[in-house]
Amino acid sequence: LIAKAFHQNFIIPEFTTFCENIEDLYWKVKSKTDGKVASYIPQLARYSPDLWGVSVCTIDGQRYSIGDVDVPVCLQSVSKPLTYALVLNEQTPEVVHQYVGHEPSGRQFNEIKLSADNKPHNPLINSGAIVLCSLLKQDFNLADRFDYTSQMFKRLAGNEHLSFNNSVFLSERETADRNFALGYYLREYKCFPKGTNLMETLDFYFQLCSVEVTAQSGSVIAASLANGGICPITGERVLDAGAVRNTLSLMHSCGMYDYSGQFAFDVGLPAKSGVSGSVMLVVPNVMGVYMWAPPLDQYGNSCKGIEFCEELVDKFNFHNY
Numbered sequence: 001l002i003a004k005a006f007h008q009n010f011i012i013p014e015f016t017t018f019c020e021n022i023e024d025l026y027w028k029v030k031s032k033t034d035g036k037v038a039s040y041i042p043q044l045a046r047y048s049p050d051l052w053g054v055s056v057c058t059i060d061g062q063r064y065s066i067g068d069v070d071v072p073v074c075l076q077s078v079s080k081p082l083t084y085a086l087v088l089n090e091q092t093p094e095v096v097h098q099y100v101g102h103e104p105s106g107r108q109f110n111e112i113k114l115s116a117d118n119k120p121h122n123p124l125i126n127s128g129a130i131v132l133c134s135l136l137k138q139d140f141n142l143a144d145r146f147d148y149t150s151q152m153f154k155r156l157a158g159n160e161h162l163s164f165n166n167s168v169f170l171s172e173r174e175t176a177d178r179n180f181a182l183g184y185y186l187r188e189y190k191c192f193p194k195g196t197n198l199m200e201t202l203d204f205y206f207q208l209c210s211v212e213v214t215a216q217s218g219s220v221i222a223a224s225l226a227n228g229g230i231c232p233i234t235g236e237r238v239l240d241a242g243a244v245r246n247t248l249s250l251m252h253s254c255g256m257y258d259y260s261g262q263f264a265f266d267v268g269l270p271a272k273s274g275v276s277g278s279v280m281l282v283v284p285n286v287m288g289v290y291m292w293a294p295p296l297d298q299y300g301n302s303c304k305g306i307e308f309c310e311e312l313v314d315k316f317n318f319h320n321y
């Protein structure tokens with residue numbers, strides 16, 4: 001970092017000016033007050049609708065944060081691309097995609113619907129993520145699988161904040177009729193590898209939804225993805241570059257629920273949202289951004305998060321095309 005600073009060859013050379021722009025966008029978006037905080041579990045319903053934080057981490061480790069960036073927030077569906085990346089880190093895409101497709105579902109994230117060849121459409125909707133949970137370290141017991149996964153998430157986060165919210169986990173499990181129904185449906189259609197324990201797999205899925213980051217540590221995870229799997233803070237290679245490439249490809253086409261097509265059109269970058277109000281955005285080879293504001297739009301995406309992504313791309317033209 002010091003050598004780069006000395007030679008002024010950062011990926012964003014005018015970082016101070018860049019941050020001033022981020023700050024302006026933050027305040028502009030803060031005034032947007034539409035959307036509804038998720039209320040299906042009390043732990044999410046208790047989030048104040050006014051919480052709003054944005055953190056940026058570049059691939060060379062420059063940081064900027066503003067707002068509520070130190071509050072632990074559960075990953076919810078933001079865990080899905082990470083689970084997928086971890087599975088791809090260990091198994092070939094050919095094997096992984098025997099179990100899950102590559103296509104946007106064009107439906108809600110928790111619908112009981114498989115593709116024509118009886119697989120979940122992609123790993124970023126509930127059905128696909130549940131199947132991916134069954135593939136992740138399937139020879140370990142559940143405790144070791146959770147240890148492995150949370151340690152990998154923490155390495156992606158540069159050893160910054162990562163916690164587990166047991167109340168979220170218990171509430172998720174308590175209110176998960178749809179996910180249980182999905183699990184049985186998936187089992188009926190033989191979507192799981194042999195020997196899968198369905199109840200353990202669902203528990204694992206709820207547990208990964210209940211892992212917490214802060215916007216700051218989440219931005220480091222996003223930056224590790226932007227950096228091809230090497231954490232910019234620790235310099236450690238955590239994920240194989242191919243696993244990251246495949247993950248970003250599906251985040252681009254499937255990461256924002258049934259708004260993914262419009263998001264790809266308007267913003268043109270890989271991202272993943274979660275029902276907690278998080279949006280993790282990756283600008284490949286530049287930076288990771290983690291936005292958090294609980295009020296959600298009709299699709300389940302953070303209203304402020306979407307607005308911020310659109311404003312960011314208007315301002316800096318990070319759009320892929």
Ligand code: DON
Nearest residue numbers: 076077109126209274275276
């Ligand atoms: O499985 C559920 O219903 C939620 N806990 C998943 C969270 C979420 O963000 C929805 N995502 N695709």
